[in-house]
Amino acid sequence: MKTKQADQSRSTILQSAFCEIHRKGYQAASIANILHDTGLTKGALYHHFPTKQSLGIAVVDEIIGERLAKLLFEPIRQSERPIDALLHLISHIDKQVPADFVMLGCPLNNLMQEMSALNPEFKSSLNGILKQWRDTIEWALVTGQKQNDIRSDVDAKSAALFIVSAWEGCIGIAKNMQSNSAFKSCMKQLHGYLAGLRTD
Amino acid sequence: MKTKQADQSRSTILQSAFCEIHRKGYQAASIANILHDTGLTKGALYHHFPTKQSLGIAVVDEIIGERLAKLLFEPIRQSERPIDALLHLISHIDKQVPADFVMLGCPLNNLMQEMSALNPEFKSSLNGILKQWRDTIEWALVTGQKQNDIRSDVDAKSAALFIVSAWEGCIGIAKNMQSNSAFKSCMKQLHGYLAGLRTD
DNA sequence: ACACATCCATACCGGTCGGTATATATTCTG
DNA sequence: CAGAATATATACCGACCGGTATGGATGTGT
Known part of the structure; x- marks a missing residue:
């Protein structure tokens, strides 16, 4: 099973989102900024998280x-x-x-x-x-x-x-x-x- | 001296800005929302406050x-x-x-x-x-x-x-x-x- | 009454936002 | 290896943002 790569992308995004949110707050956190550090794009993000809010909640929980x-x-x-x-x-x-x-x-x-x-x-x-x-x-x-x-x-x-x-x-x-x-x-x-x- | 009306406008904006900021936070506070309640427009706001930040600081201080x-x-x-x-x-x-x-x-x-x-x-x-x-x-x-x-x-x-x-x-x-x-x-x-x- | 400064309304601008549609890679499954 | 499902890239959209340019209204000092 090679979902490893996908899981890796998900957790990369999650980690980057955590940093951005920690620095700017949730509302001021920018999807574009979060992605910029990771090298990934919106396609990846919105595949793993349906909305910005779900990403935020995942940061909180996980x-x-x-x-x-x-x-x-x-x-x-x-x-x-x-x-x-x-x-x-x-x-x-x-x-x-x-x-x-x-x-x-x-x-x-x-x-x-x-x-x-x-x-x-x-x-x-x-x-x-x-x-x-x-x-x-x-x-x-x-x-x-x-x-x-x-x-x-x-x-x-x-x-x-x-x-x-x-x-x-x-x-x-x-x-x-x-x-x-x-x-x-x-x-x-x-x-x-x-x-x-x-x-x- | 009839600066009374102008002062009134300024403090109306200030009060509305305080409410909006208290509810949404500074960054999420919207100039348009602040003005909507007051009946005033951007012309008035940007006459009394050069930037959104100066409005925010005025809310804090005053x-x-x-x-x-x-x-x-x-x-x-x-x-x-x-x-x-x-x-x-x-x-x-x-x-x-x-x-x-x-x-x-x-x-x-x-x-x-x-x-x-x-x-x-x-x-x-x-x-x-x-x-x-x-x-x-x-x-x-x-x-x-x-x-x-x-x-x-x-x-x-x-x-x-x-x-x-x-x-x-x-x-x-x-x-x-x-x-x-x-x-x-x-x-x-x-x-x-x-x-x-x-x-x- | 005339010139002038203050005060405010309107229309508009470039930029950014979250989100979507679609096409293309990549990986899993039979 | 074929086909299906998953995963990612790219281009694009409408909405909203803070801020500006301009012009008109209103009072003010002379």
């Missing part, structure tokens, strides 16, 4: 979702002490991510801000990833409570929602300031908030 | 900046106990703002996410407002420390940065979830964080 899963969800889920894993991620996330991610912002958050109020299909895909994130952190907090590591009076669901919100907020503010050090300082405060939920 | 100043900065600055004012704002901000603001997001944050990495002029205008916000909260924290209301070991600058970040993060997440109750829950956690900075 690139952004996968990356977050590998970077955040799995390390927490697979840890025996998930709170420690979470604290470690919050402290060292800036080293595990490409350098331009603070300058360009979190791809997930960028698209949420741009598209959620405009397009229900984007919203539901993005919301799915966001929910995985919240659920992972909530699970970590509940597990921490069982391990007597997190205070039992902590509302895990609300705290998880806040941690994700603050996390994205830190990236967003750092992006606006175009400042890596602001990002680190901000995440340190988030680390302090989470540490404050631990048992004394 | 509408968004002014609103935030009236809504947040002034109440804190004018309070005798600014921490109380800040806590009160965090608790009740959802009642002081149009109902669609959670659904459409914070106009400041929306534009920061969209434009800061793309356009230096937008970035500097937006950053100016953001700095006022941070400085106001930092001032509130320092004043709180002088009043023995905030612990002296709190790093006011970092905490202020985090509070603004988390604040915007809460709005952003709530916007994606299109959920007013998520916003309130999230702001309640922020309230808890700030309350945790107080002296015991």
Whole structure:
């Protein structure tokens, strides 16, 4: 079976679309630009993706979702002490991510801000990833409570929602300031908030 | 002097541009759409604003900046106990703002996410407002420390940065979830964080 | 009342956009 | 190897975009 070449084209386009969207946003992303880097043409793109929107959704599901899963969800889920894993991620996330991610912002958050109020299909895909994130952190907090590591009076669901919100907020503010050090300082405060939920 | 009519036209356009940008974002905002509601035409718009960008910057400086100043900065600055004012704002901000603001997001944050990495002029205008916000909260924290209301070991600058970040993060997440109750829950956690900075 | 500046409407322009129709390669299947 | 299905290239389309040129209306200072 030699669909290999076709799959290769599809993922080349997907990757290029991810970069263009990350830099310009979805609406400002240009099909022509996406194709220019790849050497492919519209024939290839519209064979694999019926519309620009379907390409955008595929970027969300297959690139952004996968990356977050590998970077955040799995390390927490697979840890025996998930709170420690979470604290470690919050402290060292800036080293595990490409350098331009603070300058360009979190791809997930960028698209949420741009598209959620405009397009229900984007919203539901993005919301799915966001929910995985919240659920992972909530699970970590509940597990921490069982391990007597997190205070039992902590509302895990609300705290998880806040941690994700603050996390994205830190990236967003750092992006606006175009400042890596602001990002680190901000995440340190988030680390302090989470540490404050631990048992004394 | 009958420049009244001209000023009226200018501010009508400005207001309509604010709505369109708030709904669609700057890049997707259409000059034709902005004008459609107003009954004016391109002649009027390009008389008052040389380019679309200058219109966008004017929206930031004259509408968004002014609103935030009236809504947040002034109440804190004018309070005798600014921490109380800040806590009160965090608790009740959802009642002081149009109902669609959670659904459409914070106009400041929306534009920061969209434009800061793309356009230096937008970035500097937006950053100016953001700095006022941070400085106001930092001032509130320092004043709180002088009043023995905030612990002296709190790093006011970092905490202020985090509070603004988390604040915007809460709005952003709530916007994606299109959920007013998520916003309130999230702001309640922020309230808890700030309350945790107080002296015991 | 006349000249002048301000203010705004209309028509138009080149460029870019997402998307399509069609023809041609390439690969899979019998 | 023939034929069918898949995969890609090319040329083209209408819609919309921001911006401009021009001319007319309206007030303003003298």
